[in-house]
Amino acid sequence: MKEKEEKVLLEKVRELQSDGDDTRENTARILNEKRVIGPPLDEKQAKAEMSKRSRRTFLIGGAAAITAFFGWRWMPDDAKMSLLRRTLEFNETVGRFFYKPSRLAPEFPSERISPRRVNGMIGMEQEHDQAAWSLNVGGVYGADEDLILSLDDLRALPRTAMITELMCIEGWSIIVQWAGVRFSDFAAKYSPKTIDGSRPDVAGRPDKLLPYVSLSTPDNGYFVGWDTASILHPQTLLAYEMNGEPLLPEHGAPLRLASPTKYGIKQIKRIGRIEFTTERPRDYWAESGYDWYSGL
Amino acid sequence: MNKRLERKHPLAIRWLHWINFPLLLMMIWSGLLIYWANAVYGLWIFNYEVFHFFPQWFYDVLGIPYRLAEGLRLHFFFMWLFAANGLIYVVYLAVSGEWRAILPVPGSFRRAVRVALHDVKIVKKLPPQGKFNDAQRIAYTAVILMGVGSVITGLAIYKPLQMAWLTSLLGGYGWARWMHFWLTILFVVFFFIHVVQVAIAGWANFRSMVTGYETVEAEGKPPAEAAEVKA
Incomplete structure (x- = not known):
């Protein structure tokens, strides 16, 4: 009895009948939603037609699902890693394409400084050991050997202060x-070599400079690689x-x-060496599977 | 007794729907691997944390701890597929006219309450509807907006400097991450309600999302009237 009632209801729904005289009640009518209904069939024909369609689509769908599931599951780890690594590099290409040094991160009032x-x-x-540090x-352009600088050499350059958000x-x-x-002020004074050996113009032609910067701690225990465009951003200090x-000391003195x-x-932290390079430098966390670029 | 086969769900909708399932799953899974590294959100009532996302056993059972790098790699791979699939879905809805079956209309919220009352067996009759009832219209439109929201908040925390205007618009990095998290929780809530509703609706309804067709009654209706319905 209950089943019969539901069927009637279903029929009313399917035929888009409104509830009483108020046709506005019918959402399908309001938006002029159209239905596609096949020719009338008897019960047997309908069942046969449905079975035929079901068989075909469940086979196709099932095959697609199994291929996707086991394809991903059984994909060798190094192939998966290589795919994901190449995607990170693709993302980097996209990121660099849209990168603009003129876009600045917001700066905050001093009362917003966090613990x-x-x-x-x-x-x-x-x-x-501050005394031993250099x-x-x-x-560097025009220098055959490493320059050795003191903190006073750096303090002699223009001082910039900013209150920004550090994202971990x-x-x-x-x-x-x-x-x-x-x-960028540091690089204007101690300029990187250029890719074609020409005289560096850090502000005007940063694209001519060696494309990478390698930075490491004095013991070489931590090392990062930067692209020159990001490190010349006006908010990189x-x-x-x-x-x-x-x-x-725990925040990277000096x-x-x-x-x-x-x-x-x-x-x-605690930078011991900076080198302008042609090759993409090694990077501590990139070697543990993180994104080399890590650009925000 | 006459029957008709109704073409209910277009091929594109079915593929996009089913492809979205593993993509959303991978986004949520890799999102969990990332979230673990700074698991700060909870459900708070006044000053009491009712539930913390997530308890330690949850991470242990799923093997989540210390997989941040893997999570990031997966997230930044599947994000393209998830966004592309969603974009194609929205464009398809727009150009095919299928949006008519999904968008809420005036009165939808009122009738959705009746649908809900019907679902919990308080009200006997469903309000008149097209392909989807009003509760479905609201849910399926909301889930699209949630997808858009996830992409936007995700972009704001992925590129907080290059997209600084967007991140600021969302109230800053912390708020954008908070929204991104809660949208994910909403996706999970949607998923469970969706699965339960599909289970209740029965096999024919589920099958229609695979085959595209559903058998409908057409007792005593001449073809001419059916054609009128089509128009």
Whole structure:
């Protein structure tokens, strides 16, 4: 009895009948929704036709599902890794295509500065010896050997301060005040070599400069690679101050990178060496399967 | 007794629907691998956290801990497929006219309440409907908007500098991540309700999403009247 009732209801629904005289009640009528209904068939024909269609589509659908499932499941790990790695590189190409150095990260008022947060001491296990520290710079135009710079050499360059958000690849973020020298100001003074050997013009023709920058801790325990375009962003600093005081050892004293253009994993602490390179430099976390570019 | 075969779901809709299932699954799975690294959200009532996303046993059972890098790689691969599939779906709805079956209309929210009351067996009669009832119209339109929302909030946390205007519009990085998370929870809620409703609706309804066809009654209706319905 109940089944019969439901069938009647179904029929009413299918035939788009309105509830009483109010045709506006019928949503399908309001939007002029159309239905495609085949010719009348008797019960047997309908069943046969439906079975035929079911068999075919379930076979096709089932085959597609099985292919997708086992294709992914049985795909060798190195093939999967290579596919995902190449996708990260494709994403990097897209990211670089749309990258504009004129786009700036928002800066915040000083009351928004977050409590400090330490996350990672790799390459800083040994105690920092300020007296023994110097910054070695390789790949500088007009220099055959590494330049050896002191903190005073860097302090002699224009000082820039900013309050920006530091994004960690883990998903958290904090607002930090940084002060130091813009990497672009540093590169204007100690310019990278160019790809064609011409005289570098850091501000005017950054595309002519060596395309990569390698940075590492004095013990070489931590190392990152940057693309030159990102490191020349006006908000990428070689920072020596944090939240209004000199960098603390756990935050990368005496000199670290600070930049809203990339995740924290790229903002290397306790920089010992900077080298401008032609080859894409090694990168600590990229070697553990993270995105080399990590551009925000 | 006369029957008719109704062409209910177009081929494109069926493929896009079924392809979306594993893609959404992979987005949610890789999202979990990422979320674990900074699992800060919970369900709060006043100052009391009723449920924290997620308890440790949940991560342990699924083997989630320490797979952030893998999660990111998967997320940034499947994001293209998920977005492309969704985009094709929306474009198809627009050009094929199928949007007429899905968009809510004036009165949909009122009638959706009646549908819900019918589903819990308080009201006997369903309101008149087309291919989908009003509760379905609202749900299927909402899930499209959720997909759009996931792409937008995702973009805001993927490129918070290059898309700084968007991230700021969403209230900043933290809020964008929060929205991205809750949209995912809504997808999971949608999924479970959807599966239960499909199970209740029965085999013929499920089969129509695979074959595209459903058998409908056409007792005593001459073909001419059916043609009128088509128009």
